[in-house]
Amino acid sequence: MDKFKINGGCTLKGEVTISGAKNAALPILFGSLLCDEEIRLSNVPHLKDVTTTLKLLELLGASVKQNGSVTVLAGAVNNHVAPYELVKTMRASILALGPLVARFGKADVSLPGGCAIGARPVNLHIHGLELMGATVVVEDGYIKARVDGRLKGAHILMDMVSVTGTENLMMAAVLADGQTIIDNAAREPEVVDLAHFLNALGAKISGIGSDRLVIDGVEKLHGGSYRVQPDRIETGTFLVGAAISGGCIVCRQTDPSLLEAVLVKLEEAGALIEKGADWIKLDMTGRTLKPVNITTAPYPAFPTDMQAQFTVLNAVAKGTGMVTETIFENRFMHVPELNRMGASIELQGNLAICRDTEQLSGAQVMATDLRASASLVLAGFVAQGVTVVDRIYHIDRGYEHIEEKLRGLGGEITRVKGE
Ligand SMILES: CC(=O)N[C@H]1[C@@H](OP(=O)(O)OP(=O)(O)OC[C@H]2O[C@@H](n3ccc(=O)[nH]c3=O)[C@H](O)[C@@H]2O)O[C@H](CO)[C@@H](O)[C@@H]1O
Numbered sequence: 001m002d003k004f005k006i007n008g009g010c011t012l013k014g015e016v017t018i019s020g021a022k023n024a025a026l027p028i029l030f031g032s033l034l035c036d037e038e039i040r041l042s043n044v045p046h047l048k049d050v051t052t053t054l055k056l057l058e059l060l061g062a063s064v065k066q067n068g069s070v071t072v073l074a075g076a077v078n079n080h081v082a083p084y085e086l087v088k089t090m091r092a093s094i095l096a097l098g099p100l101v102a103r104f105g106k107a108d109v110s111l112p113g114g115c116a117i118g119a120r121p122v123n124l125h126i127h128g129l130e131l132m133g134a135t136v137v138v139e140d141g142y143i144k145a146r147v148d149g150r151l152k153g154a155h156i157l158m159d160m161v162s163v164t165g166t167e168n169l170m171m172a173a174v175l176a177d178g179q180t181i182i183d184n185a186a187r188e189p190e191v192v193d194l195a196h197f198l199n200a201l202g203a204k205i206s207g208i209g210s211d212r213l214v215i216d217g218v219e220k221l222h223g224g225s226y227r228v229q230p231d232r233i234e235t236g237t238f239l240v241g242a243a244i245s246g247g248c249i250v251c252r253q254t255d256p257s258l259l260e261a262v263l264v265k266l267e268e269a270g271a272l273i274e275k276g277a278d279w280i281k282l283d284m285t286g287r288t289l290k291p292v293n294i295t296t297a298p299y300p301a302f303p304t305d306m307q308a309q310f311t312v313l314n315a316v317a318k319g320t321g322m323v324t325e326t327i328f329e330n331r332f333m334h335v336p337e338l339n340r341m342g343a344s345i346e347l348q349g350n351l352a353i354c355r356d357t358e359q360l361s362g363a364q365v366m367a368t369d370l371r372a373s374a375s376l377v378l379a380g381f382v383a384q385g386v387t388v389v390d391r392i393y394h395i396d397r398g399y400e401h402i403e404e405k406l407r408g409l410g411g412e413i414t415r416v417k418g419e
């Protein structure tokens with residue numbers, strides 16, 4: 001297994017180009033299953049999860065071409081089974097369910113894996129499909145959904161705000177017979193990007209960006225081109241890296257409007273932020289890092305996918321910062337690892353109390369999930385000495401060329417190849 005070796009004491013400085021968003025690219029790729037004409041996608045990041053998704057699309061019978069952009073032609077899809085071997089490595093595979101059942105009336109999708117950050121049930125996905133007329137059973141580790149003819153429009157009130165739940169049901173509703181209303185829908189930018197993509201193919205979705213999506217089903221989608229939005233979480237991760245190392249960076253090809261809650265907290269932490277239409281500059285030179293209290297919640301509130309990075313920020317800031325995680329019940333696995341590096345973080349249920357530390361010190365630490373891994377890499381930059389982050393396959397799921405990008409900012413990080 002590959003590891004990262006990081007020399008501490010780096011100040012991140014310079015410019016970095018932000019990649020397309022993993023959590024937008026994946027649903028959009030699965031959305032291409034809804035259509036039998038060619039779809040051309042640009043700004044798709046090179047990530048392990050994207051490779052897994054493309055493999056899955058090919059296994060289902062789609063043809064996929066990659067030459068800068070990604071072209072998907074799902075006209076010949078003839079298989080409706082998303083097998084455990086592929087699905088187990090990636091949570092987003094659940095997004096095959098809605099499109100397959102909507103277009104072919106049948107889908108067998110293995111219960112998904114992904115980050116071990118909580119139980120992550122899929123009851124809302126299943127219930128929504130049932131309301132649209134599908135029969136769904138869970139057996140042998142598979143969700144098996146069937147419908148005779150088309151799904152039917154329905155009124156779906158989501159018990160909880162679910163990102164992939166909203167995406168799956170929105171994709172299913174696009175080809176349903178009649179109107180579907182999804183209330184308490186997720187408003188995350190990635191849901192918005194998927195909705196715009198589907199509309200570009202002829203879907204009729206309105207209320208985009210609100211918690212009430214209205215989808216008028218159509219019989220067929222047509223082909224088209226779409227550019228995936230920038231990754232707000234990758235952007236936020238680099239900005240935190242600059243903030244905690246006293247650096248100054250500019251993120252290019254990003255969208256500041258997608259991460260307002262994060263920028264507000266970075267300013268509260270003492271950073272100077274400037275932004276334009278597609279760039280963000282963070283300058284921490286000569287400024288004092290202050291702790292911030294954060295509570296994760298659905299968009300537009302503070303994203304859970306930035307919680308681990310801000311836990312590091314609080315661990316190294318002067319004073320005490322509180323981090324409350326309300327989305328996932330097991331998303332503090334970075335905390336014991338950070339404490340092994342000398343942080344002083346106390347866990348009380350879903351609250352992490354981060355007290356200040358004189359200096360983190362390099363250690364051997366274990367990456368447990370995607371954003372936890374990113375937080376350990378950031379901690380390595382501000383620690384004294386060498387940090388080795390093990391099991392970085394998690395980070396390869398979600399950060400494109402991370403070590404090259406960090407090295408471009410002055411970070412001393414190398415990949416040590418495992419057997
Ligand atoms: C591929 C992708 O886009 N992943 C993101 C997506 O995950 P994902 O879509 O899996 O997360 P959800 O928004 O569905 O989860 C939110 C909460 O709802 C619960 N829940 C969800 C579905 C369900 O059927 N029943 C249920 O109880 C979950 O256990 C969790 O406690 O949104 C999360 C929350 O912003 C992010 O951290 C992930 O990076």
Ligand SMILES: C=C(OP(=O)(O)O)C(=O)O
Binds near residue numbers: 092370
């Ligand atoms: C939790 C994440 O990914 P996934 O939902 O794919 O596990 C993430 O992107 O932070």
